[in-house]
Amino acid sequence: GESVGLHLPTLSVQEGDNSIINCAYSNSASDYFIWYKQESGKGPQFIIDIRSNMDKRQGQRVTVLLNKTVKHLSLQIAATQPGDSAVYFCAENGGATNKLIFGTGTLLAVQP
């Protein structure tokens, strides 16, 4: 049956603080992971990715950490800005080429 997920996990941070968004993935065969940002009324936007042969990858103001032992992924955003307010999704490929399985999103609310 249909599941209605109206209650998103929410992270509220002050502007300028660092944010950490966590994600637990399900498939131990997954070897590719992506973080997406989705603003209201828009499609998901790629932020950063990481392959399973790495445990850390850095981008501009963002860092993704991968812990394969506990199947955990995190996204760190440095100096969070109001424009970072959005829903953030992690996605895994389940070991399949270019097949993405999205997790439950986290709403990041940045307080000015």
Added chain:
Amino acid sequence: EAGVVQSPRYKIIEKKQPVAFWCNPISGHNTLYWYLQNLGQGPELLIRYENEEAVDDSQLPKDRFSAERLKGVDSTLKIQPAELGDSAVYLCASSFGLDEQFFGPGTRLTVL
């Protein structure tokens, strides 16, 4: 550079009516995806095309959903007849081969 284009952006129909969504991928992208996104949840893949061939339609409810990409460029997703539970956002994404997926803004469907 134009992104993935979807139309309409919003659609309201009564149950049992048919509805169609259109997607024009980024120029040069041979892979096209249709996703369904329920409120507060991550996108779920419905179908993936490589050029005009549907290579993964395992999650497409074929009793009422159909899709086509006749010339390997733009694509149409149809629902006939629509049910109340079909209310969701329908996202289209495209990629060049197995590279990064770019998402369109989606079509928000409301079935009354």
